[in-house]
Amino acid sequence: MRTVIQRVSEASVAVEGAVVAQIQTGLLILLGIEDNDTPDDADWLVKKIAQLRIFSDAQGLMNLSVMDVQGELLVISQFTLHASTKKGNRPSFIKAAKPDKAIPMYESFVQQLDATSHCPVKTGIFGADMKVRLLNDGPVTIIMDSKNKE
Numbered sequence: 001m002r003t004v005i006q007r008v009s010e011a012s013v014a015v016e017g018a019v020v021a022q023i024q025t026g027l028l029i030l031l032g033i034e035d036n037d038t039p040d041d042a043d044w045l046v047k048k049i050a051q052l053r054i055f056s057d058a059q060g061l062m063n064l065s066v067m068d069v070q071g072e073l074l075v076i077s078q079f080t081l082h083a084s085t086k087k088g089n090r091p092s093f094i095k096a097a098k099p100d101k102a103i104p105m106y107e108s109f110v111q112q113l114d115a116t117s118h119c120p121v122k123t124g125i126f127g128a129d130m131k132v133r134l135l136n137d138g139p140v141t142i143i144m145d146s147k148n149k150e
Helices: 039-051 099-117
Strands: 002-015 018-023 026-032 062-064 072-077 121-123 130-145
Touching (some): 002 039, 018 072, 018 121, 026 099, 039 099, 039 130, 072 099, 099 121
Parallel strands (some): 072 121
Antiparallel strands (some): 002 018, 002 026
16 A cells, blocks of 8 residues: 655545535545555554654644644545556556455545544545645655555
């Protein structure tokens, strides 16, 4: 699983012109699920994201997690995070999980994140053409990959 995590002051997602979810202070999480991902990948990412200290404390240091600031989370499915651009100029998405595998893993990830973080978790609509708006705070953007635990 691969994620792009952005600390936001606000974020929203719209489908066909209608806002389906929005958050204030918190994290926008773009989630890509790979064909060979397992529940262990989701477990690792959920724990890291919930405890990721990227919010400022009283001294202006990044020492607080989304739980500490009582933030919100917005999770958006994004298969394009697994694009391969090795050959040619047209990305290949061969590693991205097909919907029959990706949807249950996405739903499980969201449920685990909700239970672990105790923060409100909102989502886009899996597979829809979504328009995502965000106000990146910092800017702070973190990329995490369960197959490359750095």
